[in-house]
Amino acid sequence: MAIRRLVTGVREGRSTVLSDGPVPTEHEFKAVPGMTSAVIWATAPSPEVDVEEAAPAGTSLHPEPGHTVLCVVDFPPDSVMAAPGFDFPAAGAEQFQHLPGLAERFEMDNPGMHTTQTVDYAVVLGGEIWLELEDGEPAQLGAGDIVVQQRTRHAWRNRGTESARMAFVLIGTDRVH
Numbered sequence: 001m002a003i004r005r006l007v008t009g010v011r012e013g014r015s016t017v018l019s020d021g022p023v024p025t026e027h028e029f030k031a032v033p034g035m036t037s038a039v040i041w042a043t044a045p046s047p048e049v050d051v052e053e054a055a056p057a058g059t060s061l062h063p064e065p066g067h068t069v070l071c072v073v074d075f076p077p078d079s080v081m082a083a084p085g086f087d088f089p090a091a092g093a094e095q096f097q098h099l100p101g102l103a104e105r106f107e108m109d110n111p112g113m114h115t116t117q118t119v120d121y122a123v124v125l126g127g128e129i130w131l132e133l134e135d136g137e138p139a140q141l142g143a144g145d146i147v148v149q150q151r152t153r154h155a156w157r158n159r160g161t162e163s164a165r166m167a168f169v170l171i172g173t174d175r176v177h
Contacts, residue, residue: 001026001036001074001165009050019052025059027098031090034076034163037098041070060101062116063172072167075129075158081111112155118170120149127164130157 003026009018026038039055045066048054055069063069080086088111095103105114113132124145130138131147132155141147151173158164 001028001038001072003038003040003072005040007041007052009052011050018050023055024053025055025057025098029091029094029098031087031094032076033080034074035080036074037071038073039069039071043068058100061099061170062101062105063118063170065172065174067172069170070168071170072125072165075127075156075164075166077158077161077163079161110155112157113153114155115151115153116170117151117174118149118172119151120147120171121169122147122149123167125165125167127158127162128160129164129166130159131155132157 003023004021005019005023006017007019008015010016011018023038023040027036029035029037039059039061042055042059042063059069061069061071081088081091092103092106095106102114102116105116107113124141124143126143128140128142130140132138134153138157139147156166
């Protein structure tokens with residue numbers, strides 16, 4: 001994935017670059033070849049400013065009400081998970097470690113399907129991906145398409161042959177279905 005993250009802030013009364021480099025939480029999944037994730041930044045209702053790191057390892061991908069999380073995910077083709085010998089327990093364990101707060105919401109009987117109490121802005125940066133909802137009509141999306149996901153049960157499926165990259169801004173809400 002190799003995402004470069006540049007963080008700005010104020011030092012000595014002047015705007016400046018506080019940090020410039022790779023995202024510390026970027027992870028290339030070993031159990032799911034082609035899947036990578038990176039938590040870029042997280043904020044609280046009154047975010048600290050002029051900090052160099054606001055998304056350390058272990059940052060939950062399911063923000064509390066008023067909090068936000070920015071992350072990027074590369075989704076490999078679904079065929080990766082359908083390959084003979086795919087190790088679902090190892091993939092699950094790795095997701096619990098590197099996607100905390102989100103992995104717990106994945107349904108055991110329908111892999112990838114989950115419901116969150118967040119409003120998400122999802123932007124397709126590259127490739128094609130399908131948004132699966134309960135109505136059974138998957139929506140095919142391509143680079144530049146944007147989804148506003150409002151606390152609905154859903155899954156992201158890559159029915160193509162190439163990886164798809166998405167950026168997500170997750171906003172914690174206190175509304176429950």
